[in-house]
Amino acid sequence: MMDRRLIENFDWSIIWVLFAIISIGLLSIYSALYVQIQAHPTNNLFLRQLVWLAVGMTVMCCSLFIDYQRLRSISPWVYGFVLLLLLVVMVAGKEVNGSRRWLEIAGFQFQPSEFMKVVIVLQLAGYFSSQDVPGYPSLGKLILPVCFTIAPVLLVLAEPDLGTAISILAISTTIIFYVGIRWKYLAIGALSLLPFLVPVWEHALKPYQKRRILILLRPDLDPLGAGYHIRQSKIAIGSGMLWGKGFLNGTQNKLHFLPEKHTDFIFSVWAEEWGFVGSAVLILLFCLLIFLTLRVAGRSRDRYGSLIVIGMSAYILWQAIINIGMVIGLLPVVGITLPFVSYGGSSLITLCFAIGMIENVSMRRYVFQTR
Amino acid sequence: MKNKKPVGLKIINWESTETVSFQRQHIALYGILLIFLTIYLLRLWHLQVLEGSSYRFQSENNRIRIEEISSPRGIIFDRAGVPIVENRPAYHLVIIREDIRDLDGTIRELARLCERNPDDFFATVEANRTTPKFMPLRLASDLDRDCLARIEAQRIRLPGVVIQLEPKREYKWNGTAAHLVGYLSEITEADFKSEKYQGYYPGEDIGKVGVESAFEQYLHGKRGGRQVEVDAVGRRIRLLDEVLPISGRNLWLTLDMDLQRTAESLLEGKTGAIVAVDPRDGSVLAFACSPTFDQEKFIRGLKKDEWNALTKDPSRPLLNRGSGAAYPPGSTYKAFVAIGALKEGAITPTSTFNCPGYLQYGDRKYRCWRDAGHGGVDVERAIIQSCDVFFYNTGLKLGVDKLAQYANMFGLGERTGIGLYGEHPGLIPTSWWKKQATGVPWQRGETISISIGQGFDLVTPLQMAMGYAAVANNGKLWYPYVVKRIEGSTSDEIAEIKPRLKRKIPLEQRYFDLVKKGLTGVVESPGGTAHAIRDPAYQTAGKTGTAQVVGVAQGANRKLLEKLTKAKDKDHAWFVGYAPAGDPEICVAAILEHGGHGASAAAPLVQKVIQAHLKGKTDK
Numbered sequence: 006m007m008d009r010r011l012i013e014n015f016d017w018s019i020i021w022v023l024f025a026i027i028s029i030g031l032l033s034i035y036s037a038l039y040v041q042i043q044a045h046p047t048n049n050l051f052l053r054q055l056v057w058l059a060v061g062m063t064v065m066c067c068s069l070f071i072d073y074q075r076l077r078s079i080s081p082w083v084y085g086f087v088l089l090l091l092l093v094v095m096v097a098g099k100e101v102n103g104s105r106r107w108l109e110i111a112g113f114q115f116q117p118s119e120f121m122k123v124v125i126v127l128q129l130a131g132y133f134s135s136q137d138v139p140g141y142p143s144l145g146k147l148i149l150p151v152c153f154t155i156a157p158v159l160l161v162l163a164e165p166d167l168g169t170a171i172s173i174l175a176i177s178t179t180i181i182f183y184v185g186i187r188w189k190y191l192a193i194g195a196l197s198l199l200p201f202l203v204p205v206w207e208h209a210l211k212p213y214q215k216r217r218i219l220i221l222l223r224p225d226l227d228p229l230g231a232g233y234h235i236r237q238s239k240i241a242i243g244s245g246m247l248w249g250k251g252f253l254n255g256t257q258n259k260l261h262f263l264p265e266k267h268t269d270f271i272f273s274v275w276a277e278e279w280g281f282v283g284s285a286v287l288i289l290l291f292c293l294l295i296f297l298t299l300r301v302a303g304r305s306r307d308r309y310g311s312l313i314v315i316g317m318s319a320y321i322l323w324q325a326i327i328n329i330g331m332v333i334g335l336l337p338v339v340g341i342t343l344p345f346v347s348y349g350g351s352s353l354i355t356l357c358f359a360i361g362m363i364e365n366v367s368m369r370r371y372v373f374q375t376r
Numbered sequence: 377m378k379n380k381k382p383v384g385l386k387i388i389n390w391e392s393t394e395t396v397s398f399q400r401q402h403i404a405l406y407g408i409l410l411i412f413l414t415i416y417l418l419r420l421w422h423l424q425v426l427e428g429s430s431y432r433f434q435s436e437n438n439r440i441r442i443e444e445i446s447s448p449r450g451i452i453f454d455r456a457g458v459p460i461v462e463n464r465p466a467y468h469l470v471i472i473r474e475d476i477r478d479l480d481g482t483i484r485e486l487a488r489l490c491e492r493n494p495d496d497f498f499a500t501v502e503a504n505r506t507t508p509k510f511m512p513l514r515l516a517s518d519l520d521r522d523c524l525a526r527i528e529a530q531r532i533r534l535p536g537v538v539i540q541l542e543p544k545r546e547y548k549w550n551g552t553a554a555h556l557v558g559y560l561s562e563i564t565e566a567d568f569k570s571e572k573y574q575g576y577y578p579g580e581d582i583g584k585v586g587v588e589s590a591f592e593q594y595l596h597g598k599r600g601g602r603q604v605e606v607d608a609v610g611r612r613i614r615l616l617d618e619v620l621p622i623s624g625r626n627l628w629l630t631l632d633m634d635l636q637r638t639a640e641s642l643l644e645g646k647t648g649a650i651v652a653v654d655p656r657d658g659s660v661l662a663f664a665c666s667p668t669f670d671q672e673k674f675i676r677g678l679k680k681d682e683w684n685a686l687t688k689d690p691s692r693p694l695l696n697r698g699s700g701a702a703y704p705p706g707s708t709y710k711a712f713v714a715i716g717a718l719k720e721g722a723i724t725p726t727s728t729f730n731c732p733g734y735l736q737y738g739d740r741k742y743r744c745w746r747d748a749g750h751g752g753v754d755v756e757r758a759i760i761q762s763c764d765v766f767f768y769n770t771g772l773k774l775g776v777d778k779l780a781q782y783a784n785m786f787g788l789g790e791r792t793g794i795g796l797y798g799e800h801p802g803l804i805p806t807s808w809w810k811k812q813a814t815g816v817p818w819q820r821g822e823t824i825s826i827s828i829g830q831g832f833d834l835v836t837p838l839q840m841a842m843g844y845a846a847v848a849n850n851g852k853l854w855y856p857y858v859v860k861r862i863e864g865s866t867s868d869e870i871a872e873i874k875p876r877l878k879r880k881i882p883l884e885q886r887y888f889d890l891v892k893k894g895l896t897g898v899v900e901s902p903g904g905t906a907h908a909i910r911d912p913a914y915q916t917a918g919k920t921g922t923a924q925v926v927g928v929a930q931g932a933n934r935k936l937l938e939k940l941t942k943a944k945d946k947d948h949a950w951f952v953g954y955a956p957a958g959d960p961e962i963c964v965a966a967i968l969e970h971g972g973h974g975a976s977a978a979a980p981l982v983q984k985v986i987q988a989h990l991k992g993k994t995d996k
Contacts, residue, residue: 179405182401182404183398183401183405185398185401233477237438237608239423239431240431240434240435240438241435242420242423242424242431243423243424243427243428243430243431243432243434243435244428244431244432244434244435244436245424245428246424246425246428246429246431246432247424247425247428256435256436256438256439256605257435257438257439260438260439260605260606260607260608260613261607261608262435262438262439262607262608276420276424277435280424281420281421281424281425281428284420284424285417285420288413288416288417288420289413292409292413295409296406296409299402299405299406299409302402303398303399303402311398315405322408322409326412329416330412330416333416333419333420333423334419334423335415335416335419
């Protein structure tokens, strides 16, 4: 059943902004991988990213057609399934650089933890929009959503993948905050976390993670060790100056001074070659995207849809904030990619699904519902 | 909406309180967005616009490395083109800390490969903590072959580790002509600041003493440099700019390496010097000092205790005995006394003095070396037999200031001008000098001592060689010179150094002829003091000298005394000679500290040098 209103309420502005961001992403990945592309014109990560993009677009289109209301009933099952996958990863995951994040099925590698970022949104949105949970829920009503969040966060931390854990935590917190949380609960939550701070610092964090946090405070302590990444990133961004060094002319990028340049530090590649003007444009595009999605949340038909959009929007928002914050040296270096810009299949597909869900809610925002 | 409910559809209303509360959250989210937008844009403005040029500079620093291209120092050849001092490649272990991720691990690995103590390396790194991280830092100098091979094999795994090639001095005959050639040592802080060493880099070697120092400006080339673009692990991507080094100029010495080696072998185990010059132009043919020192040691870097050992060694190996040390000339001085006395009319060619074996002056007896005396001798015989009493009388007639005037005329008492560091001017006393130096007026008795080259008289072997050369060539006093050609990299950059006449000594030929006849007689006539060294192949002229180190008591038995004297109190043995006597080609001065008699100790050495020179020439 294709309603005319479905198409009328499709928010094209989101799609245009999204395409602009994706284009910037492709340009940056092309530049970051230029050496590889020259060496292997037919088999490189840039082409693979294009494939991922096609898959992502397909996922986005598919996600438009199912009324999001139907997800309410299946989301607990999906949540459980992805949680199970995270357990499988712990046992059978592929180890890269000392952490198990990847599952390999039929030659394709993917990160279940990426999918958890959207699944948790559906799960929490479903919980908070059920009839017996009011706005500003009581403490008792918060126990379950906290458990929904803590379970995947712990599993992801064990991989270890601090970045994804922080993402999931940030998404959940935003949803709970949006539903409404009383100040005293917030205070209780913060206080109850405090005793964990020291043991987490002492035991849960790897030495390199601790160093990265310390380095943020004093980046010049160890310019060749833990501070190296952030220092090189700042040099790359700063050396772009107002107008940038020009496409494919970034020396920090080309001469491999930038670490993880096609994933975590893709923003630095862009900022080096396009300068302040380019980076400001990218940041404003992100703001515009978030603004547009928040607008969808505000106009959505019901609380469920609204919370889905808020969750998906928070996913994009926090990843962008943390990633850019870390490459410009304001936040510690944790492995979080820049949405739609960084290279990465699982992430891109999940993000496309998120946009699909937002459009899904937007399309069905008319206040009438079939009985 | 209240009364007209469409069939089949249900209105879903937000609870009124909920809408309001959600709006608050909405605004809060916009607020968060705005806050981050502002902070990030300000941060980017700060990084890219305010600090942009500084970061641009750092990114250039990141990618651009300045590499030095060291310039080889000029080679030093002997007069025939035999290299005396060459260059060899030395390999230094250098790290660029900026390119090293794991400094500790890298240093430990390098120490293991070099079989050195890692603490030394850590100390070097610690000492250079404040120098920029992109500057190359030398951990070890002059690696040996095995160590070099081990490091090269591991280089791929060790980013930021560089092997730096630098030409180093190589001494083909270590210690040969060391005092003349000199040595190198690393430029000191004080030198580095001085005008002379402008444009030098820290860590460069500069010449110390000898030709290495005197011709520093020619020998030292100019370092070149290279600007290369490197990637994050220090691999060279491309060459951006290059300034080629200018290599130092080569020097051709006047030295004859064969003669030098002969002279040095003659001095082996002895303390003294042999200086051979060409009386026709003043060029130095041999310049041997003994004991000598190890020049290589300076290249490797002298440790403090090694330096102390070298400077405190009682045999003073660093002393340049050829031109940097002065000795009483003894009887070798007599030739100049004779020529002055003839010119001044104090004596005539035929005037004689009677030598009873001593000269009574006041209440003191001045002895002749021959206790039995020489009887009546004229100037020629006095030279041949080295009669002291003849010259006591002559000296007394001339007086101290006239003696000094003629000695000065032949270059004694002044620096020869060879241009080497630390030349000793010697000392030829005058009455004025004595008054100035000691406050006591000149005593006539002292004139007696100085007329036979004792007392205050001090000369260097080089001065003696040059002075006798001036006698041999009938009055041409040359500046001695050791470098005859300065050779650049192209043929039009060759400068030949011309002999320079210091002065023409204004004396009549007949005086020269007479004195030279005497000097020839010293070797050639049967009564001559050095007749034993005669070589029938050519005529040799010369003069023996035995310079007292310790004053001999009045009336002491000399023969007995000689036997009792300890080695360190023995007389200095001199001989200065030239050959062939008629047309001199070489003039040699030799001194042996505490060598005993000039005739028996020094004269044979001189003759061997002369033989080597004249024979060597006919062989060639």
